[in-house]
Amino acid sequence: MIVALDSDLERIERVDATSAFATVPQVSAVAGEQSADCRFGRVPSTTVAQIASAQEPAFYPSRYGLFSLGQTLIPNTEGDRGEAVKVAVQRLTPQLKTLLAAKLLRLTAKVGSSRLKVRAVLATLDPQSRVVARALVGEGCGG
Numbered sequence: 001m002i003v004a005l006d007s008d009l010e011r012i013e014r015v016d017a018t019s020a021f022a023t024v025p026q027v028s029a030v031a032g033e034q035s036a037d038c039r040f041g042r043v044p045s046t047t048v049a050q051i052a053s054a055q056e057p058a059f060y061p062s063r064y065g066l067f068s069l070g071q072t073l074i075p076n077t078e079g080d081r082g083e084a085v086k087v088a089v090q091r092l093t094p095q096l097k098t099l100l101a102a103k104l105l106r107l108t109a110k111v112g113s114s115r116l117k118v119r120a121v122l123a124t125l126d127p128q129s130r131v132v133a134r135a136l137v138g139e140g141c142g143g
Contacts, residue, residue, distance in 0.1 A: 001027045001100040004034075004069075006041025013085050020089035027096050037103060039067040040089075043078045064088035066095060074099075 003021055005014050014031070017040060021029035030036060043065045064085065065078040077095055079088050 001038075001096055001103065002036045003027060003029050003066075003096070004036035004039045005029050005031055006039055006067075007032065009041060016085035017089060020086040024089065024093050024096060026100055036069060038074065038099060039069060039071075040064065040092075041067060043073060064092075066092055066099075 005017050009017065018029050021027055021040075029040070041064065043063045063079055063081050064083060065088075066074040068074060074095070077092060079091055083091075
């Protein structure tokens with residue numbers, strides 16, 4: 001799993017993030033978005049204001065999350081305000097593992113490349129259970 005570091009991060013934030021991501025197995029951080037699977041960066045105050053309750057202030061310094069390469073915040077990845085970069089990476093490790101599993105499932109599901117008749121569903125088991133990815137491998141695997 002390749003995580004791009006947002007170019008808006010301060011130099012020290014990028015250094016801390018690179019160091020923290022280096023401790024996560026099968027995850028590497030890169031500058032920019034070349035060949036990345038997602039992006040790590042600060043959650044903009046406008047995004048936070050949309051998901052925050054009315055009692056919380058609209059500006060949150062140092063609030064980090066994961067984004068799709070299309071700049072969309074990945075649900076349930078935003079952290080608390082004032083969170084350190086290393087703490088954010090540790091908090092995001094389970095989501096990164098889930099995203100990696102979904103990526104591997106998608107890469108495995110090349111219809112026609114296998115004659116196996118297999119259907120796979122990757123779902124989370126937390127209180128907010130949800131399907132992360134589905135894959136049909138081979139012929140004859142109706143949805």
